[in-house]
Amino acid sequence: MIEQRLDCLGEACPVPLIKAKKKLSNMKSGEVLIIKVDHSCAMNNIPEWANKEGYHVNIKEVDLGLWEIYLIKTK
Amino acid sequence: MSIKDNVYYKTFLKEPWPYAVGAVLLGLLNISMLISTGDAWGVTSHFATWAAWIYQSIGGQPEAWLYFQEKGNAAELANGFLKDMQSLSDIGVIFGALLATLLASQFRVKKIKSWKQVAGAIIGGLLMGYGARLSFGCNIGTLFSGVASMSLHGWVYWVFIFIGAWIGGKILLRYLI
Numbered sequence: 001m002i003e004q005r006l007d008c009l010g011e012a013c014p015v016p017l018i019k020a021k022k023k024l025s026n027m028k029s030g031e032v033l034i035i036k037v038d039h040s041c042a043m044n045n046i047p048e049w050a051n052k053e054g055y056h057v058n059i060k061e062v063d064l065g066l067w068e069i070y071l072i073k074t075k
Numbered sequence: 076m077s078i079k080d081n082v083y084y085k086t087f088l089k090e091p092w093p094y095a096v097g098a099v100l101l102g103l104l105n106i107s108m109l110i111s112t113g114d115a116w117g118v119t120s121h122f123a124t125w126a127a128w129i130y131q132s133i134g135g136q137p138e139a140w141l142y143f144q145e146k147g148n149a150a151e152l153a154n155g156f157l158k159d160m161q162s163l164s165d166i167g168v169i170f171g172a173l174l175a176t177l178l179a180s181q182f183r184v185k186k187i188k189s190w191k192q193v194a195g196a197i198i199g200g201l202l203m204g205y206g207a208r209l210s211f212g213c214n215i216g217t218l219f220s221g222v223a224s225m226s227l228h229g230w231v232y233w234v235f236i237f238i239g240a241w242i243g244g245k246i247l248l249r250y251l252i
Contacts, residue, residue: 065176065183
């Protein structure tokens, strides 16, 4: 499985969401995008958008106040 | 079971509260603020007074300015920090936010991404502060408290802040990402 990474540390909303959208639009179906964020509101708007688009999404808190959002481009 | 997995800890301290809960709490807090201080909630007006106190401490005379001749502003400047409930509430907001991130154990010192981000924050902050003074309040004092007190100026503010946010969004997409 091809994995792509996006470093959004230190970036406030809505920048992580906009960057994720941009990055994902250049990816192929079946690829995985891992977004690293430290701004908690990205935990709301990125999954909300991903669910609307029908992408598979999963969040892991890898450190205190630091998350990795896994997005699978399903189509 | 560690406290991290406790359902009440997660609901109340770790995960963000729904927007509706926040809205209702803000409404109730604004009512209690109005009852206890006689003033609707405001944030940035008091920053102007903070700056005036700093200016006074180095020998300036802001009390001669038109803005501080206005009755309410003059009283706030003369009374000092500890007698200004609204200034104390600003401090409360900062400490409350710190406490919330600490309780959720999400506090971290974030790195600066780029100088563009720093410049954007400084210029944006100055413009917001300047704009808030021209409109006699920020999105709390003018929009939130204005609408809550059934005043038309809150709605007018809302229309123009919407236009400003739209332009700001365009600038963000064009230059900052």
